[in-house]
Amino acid sequence: MRLSKEFREQFSQQEMRTHGRKNGFVTDGQEKRLLQWLPKIGLPKGKTLNDANIPEQSPIVMEIGFGNGDFLVHTAQNHSDWTLIGVEIYLPGVAKAVGRLDDAGLIEQTRITQLPAQYVLEHQVQSEQLAGIIVNHPDPWPKAKHHKRRIIQKDMARLMVSRLQVGGFIQLASDIEELAEWMRDILDNTQGLRNVAGKGAYVQREDDRIFTKFEQRGLNAGRSSQFLHYVKESDDI
């Protein structure tokens, strides 16, 4: 790994506690693109979205745990007016997504970080700054003793809502039924949010939605996905 210590300290994270892998193999070509792009569109620890040179009128939408960037690329293609904040702790995923966004000519529409979503939301996003938050197929952590590692928790839900503008959305997907129910039950009971499908219900899969790696993996294993859509109704949270 040739990314310098200084570069890693700014743009990636080693010391913050997260659940899930952070490191893995990154090719020379991918590393070159990280070095080229992260100084321009990365979100280093000391900076916030206010320092990120985001066009004033652009709705800011965050994807948490974008994996290899399937949905990030798709969303950037379909919403050229949005600025997308991609948050992913796994460096090879970040590297792959940066390459794909660069190839598609979409990279300057994004800000990308390897910091954990909880940190980004708490320290780098201000109150009511986001127009939307997307979470696709978060890690299921199936054992009961690991449920506290799941990304959607009551505190995290409150933090997400505090960072959303009134009228902003949270969209989630999971191919694991028990996790979909877990997320739905937490978000259904989070103040300020309305479940678009009605409490306890899921929305239909949108026809033009792409299959992310993990949705496809679920399908291959015989599992269909559930989709959730919430809107922030008030700032009375």
Ligand SMILES: C[S@@+](CC[C@H](N)C(=O)[O-])C[C@H]1O[C@@H](n2cnc3c(N)ncnc32)[C@H](O)[C@@H]1O
């Ligand atoms: C099961 S994968 C899903 C990837 C992709 N969204 C998809 O649908 O194919 C979950 C992703 O969430 C990332 N992740 C886990 N904890 C995270 C955190 N605290 N902040 C940001 N990303 C996280 C993991 O590294 C992993 O890439």
